[in-house]
Amino acid sequence: MPRLKTLGSRLSTQGERLTVIGPDSWRATKATAHQRGYGYKWQKAREGWLRHHPLCAYCEREGRVTEATVVDHIKAHRGDMALFWNRSNWMSLCATCHSSVKQREENAQRRGQ
Incomplete structure (x- = not known):
């Protein structure tokens, strides 16, 4: 029976696709x-926002009607209250x-694209 080729070389290239969170990142805090x-x-604020803005902004842009479930910060706040x-x-x-x-x-923004 022939041996399977290992995936070692393919696995090593995946690192560049991963996002590394730096120690000073807001998400890296404990x-x-x-x-x-x-x-x-x-x-409570999220609940009120979704009540008044019930549709996904991105889906609407594409002509789809989808219920929104997440209130997203357009610009990352990184701890700025x-x-x-x-x-x-x-x-x-x-x-x-x-x-x-x-x-x-x-x-893409983090990579400067």
């Missing part, structure tokens, strides 16, 4: 979600767009 601002006050609570920096997204399209945009 603070809880509540400590980062996502406590009861945020949950003034920016965190600035409602002009909020947009409604569906979970799919938040986890895919938005993440690709943020990763």
Whole structure:
């Protein structure tokens, strides 16, 4: 029976696709979600925002109607509480767009593209 080729060379190239979080990154802190601002006050604000902005902004742009479940910060606040609570920096997204399209945009910005 022939031996399978190893995937070693393919695995080593995956590192460049991964996002490395630096030690000074807001996401790298050991603070809880509540400590980062996502406590009861945020949950109430989020609920109100979604009630008034119920559709995903990215899906709407593409002509689709999708229920939004996430309130996203357009510009990453990185711990800046003034920016965190600035409602002009909020947009409604569906979970799919938040986890895919938005993440690709943020990763491209970090790479300077």
